[in-house]
Amino acid sequence: MNLDMDSKVFHDEAVIFTDIEDKIVMLNVENGAYYDFDSIASHIWRKLEKPISVAQLCADLCEEFEVDADSCRANSLEFLDDLMARKLIIAC
Numbered sequence: 581m582n583l584d585m586d587s588k589v590f591h592d593e594a595v596i597f598t599d600i601e602d603k604i605v606m607l608n609v610e611n612g613a614y615y616d617f618d619s620i621a622s623h624i625w626r627k628l629e630k631p632i633s634v635a636q637l638c639a640d641l642c643e644e645f646e647v648d649a650d651s652c653r654a655n656s657l658e659f660l661d662d663l664m665a666r667k668l669i670i671a672c
Contacts, residue, residue, distance in 0.1 A: 583660050585635040585653065589669045591628040608668060615668070620645075624659065631672050634660060 583589065597606035604622040606615050617625055627637055638652045663669040
């Protein structure tokens with residue numbers, strides 16, 4: 581499934597994660613895969629605690645960081661599609 585700006589996403593409860601020095605490390609208990617995120621990816625992950633639309637996520641990121649809207653949309657959709665493929669997030 582490819583996400584679009586109207587898609588709502590949140591992190592899968594089957595993923596165990598914790599903050600270590602402002603970064604997220606996680607384990608997908610379903611497949612045993614381990615991941616660690618840089619600070620920006622970790623920031624996005626924290627925003628996925630509750631369902632949020634991709635459009636709202638991008639609006640928040642543009643407000644919080646110096647990034648243009650087009651780049652934010654493209655990069656966010658690519659990152660979220662990757663998280664979906666790895667079964668770390670759920671679309672609703």
